[in-house]
Amino acid sequence: MRTLTAGEALTILRGLQDVCILIHRSPDGDCIGSGYALHLLLKSFGIRSKVACADTIPAMYAALTDGVEFEEFEPRCFVAVDVADRGLLGTLNEQYPDCEVKLCIDHHISNAGYAEQNYWNPDASAACELMFTLLRDNEIPMTEQIARCLYVGIATDTGCFKFDNAKADTFAAIAEIKRQYPNLPYARLNRELFDLKSRGRLVLDARLMENVQMSADGKVALIYLPYAWMTELGVTKDETDGLANLPMQILGVEVAITVKQQETGEYRVSMRGGDYADVSAICQRFGGGGHVKAGGCSIYDGEPQEVCKMLMDVASAMLNA
Amino acid sequence: MRTLTAGEALTILRGLQDVCILIHRSPDGDCIGSGYALHLLLKSFGIRSKVACADTIPAMYAALTDGVEFEEFEPRCFVAVDVADRGLLGTLNEQYPDCEVKLCIDHHISNAGYAEQNYWNPDASAACELMFTLLRDNEIPMTEQIARCLYVGIATDTGCFKFDNAKADTFAAIAEIKRQYPNLPYARLNRELFDLKSRGRLVLDARLMENVQMSADGKVALIYLPYAWMTELGVTKDETDGLANLPMQILGVEVAITVKQQETGEYRVSMRGGDYADVSAICQRFGGGGHVKAGGCSIYDGEPQEVCKMLMDVASAMLNA
Numbered sequence: 001m002r003t004l005t006a007g008e009a010l011t012i013l014r015g016l017q018d019v020c021i022l023i024h025r026s027p028d029g030d031c032i033g034s035g036y037a038l039h040l041l042l043k044s045f046g047i048r049s050k051v052a053c054a055d056t057i058p059a060m061y062a063a064l065t066d067g068v069e070f071e072e073f074e075p076r077c078f079v080a081v082d083v084a085d086r087g088l089l090g091t092l093n094e095q096y097p098d099c100e101v102k103l104c105i106d107h108h109i110s111n112a113g114y115a116e117q118n119y120w121n122p123d124a125s126a127a128c129e130l131m132f133t134l135l136r137d138n139e140i141p142m143t144e145q146i147a148r149c150l151y152v153g154i155a156t157d158t159g160c161f162k163f164d165n166a167k168a169d170t171f172a173a174i175a176e177i178k179r180q181y182p183n184l185p186y187a188r189l190n191r192e193l194f195d196l197k198s199r200g201r202l203v204l205d206a207r208l209m210e211n212v213q214m215s216a217d218g219k220v221a222l223i224y225l226p227y228a229w230m231t232e233l234g235v236t237k238d239e240t241d242g243l244a245n246l247p248m249q250i251l252g253v254e255v256a257i258t259v260k261q262q263e264t265g266e267y268r269v270s271m272r273g274g275d276y277a278d279v280s281a282i283c284q285r286f287g288g289g290g291h292v293k294a295g296g297c298s299i300y301d302g303e304p305q306e307v308c309k310m311l312m313d314v315a316s317a318m319l320n321a
Numbered sequence: 322m323r324t325l326t327a328g329e330a331l332t333i334l335r336g337l338q339d340v341c342i343l344i345h346r347s348p349d350g351d352c353i354g355s356g357y358a359l360h361l362l363l364k365s366f367g368i369r370s371k372v373a374c375a376d377t378i379p380a381m382y383a384a385l386t387d388g389v390e391f392e393e394f395e396p397r398c399f400v401a402v403d404v405a406d407r408g409l410l411g412t413l414n415e416q417y418p419d420c421e422v423k424l425c426i427d428h429h430i431s432n433a434g435y436a437e438q439n440y441w442n443p444d445a446s447a448a449c450e451l452m453f454t455l456l457r458d459n460e461i462p463m464t465e466q467i468a469r470c471l472y473v474g475i476a477t478d479t480g481c482f483k484f485d486n487a488k489a490d491t492f493a494a495i496a497e498i499k500r501q502y503p504n505l506p507y508a509r510l511n512r513e514l515f516d517l518k519s520r521g522r523l524v525l526d527a528r529l530m531e532n533v534q535m536s537a538d539g540k541v542a543l544i545y546l547p548y549a550w551m552t553e554l555g556v557t558k559d560e561t562d563g564l565a566n567l568p569m570q571i572l573g574v575e576v577a578i579t580v581k582q583q584e585t586g587e588y589r590v591s592m593r594g595g596d597y598a599d600v601s602a603i604c605q606r607f608g609g610g611g612h613v614k615a616g617g618c619s620i621y622d623g624e625p626q627e628v629c630k631m632l633m634d635v636a637s638a639m640l641n642a
Contacts, residue, residue, distance in 0.1 A: 171496035206526070209524060248516065251518060251520070
């Protein structure tokens with residue numbers, strides 16, 4: 001896919017009016033950070049804009065949204081940030097059917113190319129890293145509020161700089177953000193974003209780990225979450241988002257399987273892979289898919305024990321194949 | 322304390338022969354990383370050296386120590402890295418009584434100034450960040466093995482770039498390391514250093530969280546570890562090192578208290594503070610001390626429930642004072 005230069009992207013942005021900034025459903029730190037940063041940038045140009053999302057912004061991102069208010073207006077154009085595919089807009093597709101997206105700022109290798117123009121780099125760790133480059137290459141100063149947005153987005157998408165998508169350029173971007181704004185509460189933001197959990201979620205984690213099932217000499221681990229536990233512990237669906245990483249923490253685990261029973265009785269399965277397992281291949285056996293190190297599938301019936309055993313057996317067999 | 326320039330430190334290092342590199346007891350990623358990096362640097366100058374530590378290097382640092390072998394020789398001089406105080410040398414003080422430390426490379430603000438010369442910067446996140454500066458300012462290329470040592474040390478001392486000691490210069494150093502060596506297994510190292518736990522430790526965490534005690538409207542949290550659980554779950558003392566951070570993960574907690582019963586019956590208490598609590602002051606009430614956000618004390622007798630209640634009561638009272 002062809003990408004604009006930072007200069008070309010800026011020229012497009014400066015020519016817009018009454019902009020609706022689209023971010024993806026189930027919003028995370030990166031789409032919120034890049035969306036709000038873009039809003040603040042457009043505002044500094046005297047251009048009216050608002051961020052639109054199919055879902056409510058989670059409270060943990062209050063540091064980005066507090067104090068930002070959007071005017072009511074009928075959008076005259078659309079820009080998408082961190083949205084790889086129109087489907088990820090969720091209900092915004094009904095609110096703005098077939099809207100023409102003038103510009104998409106994105107870092108997903110899988111970007112579907114639905115926008116008229118793209119400022120796109122699949123080597124960037126986050127859409128926020130692209131926003132950083134856009135500003136830097138155009139010599140536009142970062143305000144403190146924009147710096148905070150970009151920090152949160154980059155930190156979120158790199159697992160607080162833990163994943164391999166945090167490359168040299170990513171670290172250089174954060175070095176520059178911290179050089180310009182040494183006193184932002186980075187450690188506190190990190191604690192809020194990565195460490196804090198509700199007591200209910202912590203008790204849930206505990207209970208899941210006490211009941212972890214293992215096979216293939218400890219290389220396959222499975223946790224099963226009955227729907228009743230969520231109600232009992234008052235844990236929301238949002239709160240269980242990062243659960244799939246839990247069994248990956250066990251020393252020696254190569255395939256980590258998380259099975260969440262839904263209210264409907266359906267089982268939603270997430271898998272994570274370690275050094276060599278291809279969990280996408282395992283998920284495909286159950287009609288799912290994904291990436292080598294992160295995949296998922298759904299199973300529509302069966303008793304919990306059977307479903308878990310079947311998943312463990314297939315994963316173990318494929319791991320040892 | 323006066324610090325040498327990178328050039329002066331290098332001049333001293335180049336003049337040494339048969340060097341014993343001293344690191345602190347209970348070795349962590351930073352002293353191991355800087356110690357091994359210094360050994361590799363001296364080796365490249367044709368200078369014989371070895372790393373000495375009072376305790377065994379934990380297996381999780383195998384990525385730094387594998388393939389490095391030290392010759393047997395009688396040391397003719399000593400260099401300390403990441404050692405703030407002679408006391409931290411542990412039993413090395415008996416092995417090398419009153420040894421003259423020619424040079425200390427350190428980043429602790431509390432450095433006691435016991436060495437003849439110091440290459441010291443309390444703003445550096447890690448001794449490994451100082452080693453990075455030493456090489457960079459002297460235009461000495463980093464080998465891949467040295468880069469790996471420096472990465473691990475800096476990552477360890479900053480909680481994988483999560484703490485506020487990870488400043489702009491820290492991120493710039495990692496950017497340079499990743500630019501020169503983009504293919505080191507950073508994410509795998511991070512997983513090994515920060516995420517992986519034994520199954521016993523994970524079950525222990527789970528059980529501790531299920532039994533967490535809370536007071537002061539959820540601002541004080543306490544976990545109590547009976548000695549019997551360690552034996553039952555096969556968890557070693559080393560493995561419980563990071564336990565004090567566990568209750569800090571609960572949303573809203575301002576004082577996190579961890580009480581570990583020892584084999585002798587003594588209670589070792591660690592406290593962590595959130596945004597405003599001074600846990601050092603709380604620990605002082607029990608004859609201990611520490612820093613504002615991390616302190617500790619020992620309690621020598623009492624029934625577990627009484628001890629826990631007393632700690633919670635004092636912490637709650639001081640928090641609300």
